[in-house]
Amino acid sequence: MITGATITLLLAVVGGVADAVMTHAQSEQVWRELRYGAQRGDPANAPVCTWLFVPGTKPLANAPEGFPVRADMGRARSDGAPVERTVERNDTVYLVRTQLRADGRVVQAVFDMRFQLADRRHLWYALGVAELVGLVAAAATGIVLGRVSVGPLAEALARQRRFVADASHELRTPITQVYARAQLLSRRAAAEELPAAHRDGLDRLVGSVGRLGGVLDDLLLSASLQADPARPAERRAVDLAALARSVVAEEVERTDDARLSVTVAGPPYPVFVDGVESALRRAVGELLSNAISHTPAGGRIDIVLTRAAGTVGLTVTDTGAGFDPAEAERLFERFHRGDSGGRYGLGLALLREVLTAHGGTVTATGSPGRGARFAVELPESASPPARAAAAEAVGAGVRGAG
Known part of the structure; x- marks a missing residue:
């Protein structure tokens, strides 16, 4: 083109x-x-x-x-x-x-001037023919180059994605086993009152293996999104508000240990978006994890959900160290290290991949020492479940949990 x-x-x-x-x-x-x-x-x-x-x-x-x-x-x-x-x-x-x-x-x-005008028309006719010949030649050249050079490059990239996905998948099982055994050894060490240095070493091992498992999960999700961004077979209406509350509940021990106050606010009814629930959970979890990592003890994290004009919004605001506004876009680069020394790994880059695959966007705003705010926008589900039925199901879940 x-x-x-x-x-x-x-x-x-x-x-x-x-x-x-x-x-x-x-x-x-x-x-x-x-x-x-x-x-x-x-x-x-x-x-x-x-x-x-x-x-x-x-x-x-x-x-x-x-x-x-x-x-x-x-x-x-x-x-x-x-x-x-x-x-x-x-x-x-x-x-x-x-x-x-x-x-x-x-x-x-x-x-x-009849003949002079005819000469001018012939000039434009000749140029039109030349353009047609040039476009045909360009198309033929593009096809040849595509087969000769671009085709192998695309195949190489496809093989690379398959390798990442296969390697991550094959490594996940042994790493899960190592993680489970490391946790068991850590609990035994605490029960048998081993020296503090040994217990600290086992705790660090558990944390390192857990982070390695998270990186593998990120690689798997990234590879699957690149191979098939839509994943239509897994898409369904997902209640983003319930998902956000669930993610916060999963991180309650971590937030309690850091003495962080976390609130979730939004409409009193379900807020549905179409997507892959596991990928959206990973995205919201990354936003919360990022806020926890960059907010000092005693800080506050607010999650707010909104719904307007066919768009669902989710913002995560923290009272952490913040960042230079000039770095807002670079935060979503893989393994970007900010001026403050904070490293962001694959998480925020993968977050943007997930949201883009769902037709959404994410933006970051902040300033040094004044916290950060990440705003997500996603299209509202075109065919959400009946809100009354959804609310009844949520209520039944709460009664069952009680």
């Missing part, structure tokens, strides 16, 4: 310049011949495409209709100055010069 637009633009510029040059050259040449004919030409033997009209002299048989222009002849006689004009008539253009000769006769010279 870009190549075609470039060819079209180039030929349009070339055609415009060539047409302007040709028009100017033709006009100059015709006017020179017309002035000479009006001054010295023989009315009975005028050049090709030229007619000379003289009062009292019968025009040639092939003279164009509507000439001479008698008003110009009267003006030239009274003023003594030549009169030049362009006349569009009979599906062509005529150049007309009327002047008073030295012998006292008024002569009007008329030139038919």
Whole structure:
């Protein structure tokens, strides 16, 4: 498409310049011949495409209709100055010069531009053919290059994505096992009152293996989104408000340990979006985890859900260290490290991938020392479940939990 637009633009510029040059050259040449004919030409033997009209002299048989222009002849006689004009008539253009000769006769010279206009049309026709040939050649070249170079590159990228997905999938099981055994050893170490250094080492091992498992989950989700962003078989209406509250509940131990106050506010009814629940859960979880990681003890995190004009909004605001506003977009780059030293890993980059795949957006605002705010917007579900039924199901879940 870009190549075609470039060819079209180039030929349009070339055609415009060539047409302007040709028009100017033709006009100059015709006017020179017309002035000479009006001054010295023989009315009975005028050049090709030229007619000379003289009062009292019968025009040639092939003279164009509507000439001479008698008003110009009267003006030239009274003023003594030549009169030049362009006349569009009979599906062509005529150049007309009327002047008073030295012998006292008024002569009007008329030139038919029919052939010059045809030359200009032929120029544009030739340029159109050249453009068509250029577009066909560009398309053929693109196909050949696609097969020769782009095709293997695309295949290499596809193999890379498959490798990431396969490796992450194969590693997840043993890492899950290592994580479970590390947790068991950590609990035994605490029960058997091993030295504090040993217990701390096991705790750090549990944390490291857990983070490694999270990275693998991110890689798997990223690979699956790139391979099939829509994942239509798994899409359904998801209550984003209930999902956000569930994510907060899952992180309650972490927030309690950090003495963080977390609130969730929103409409009193379910707020539905269409999507893959596991991916959306990962996205909301990343927003909350990011806020927890960058908010000091005793801080506050507010999650607010809104619904308006077919759009569902979710904002996560914290009272943490914040960031330089100039870094707002760079936060979503993989493994970006901010000026404050905070590292963001795959999480926020994957978050944007997830939301983009769901037709949504995410923006970040903040300032150093004044916290950060991440705002998510997603299209509201086009066919949400009946809100009454959903509310009843939520109420039943609460009664069951009680």
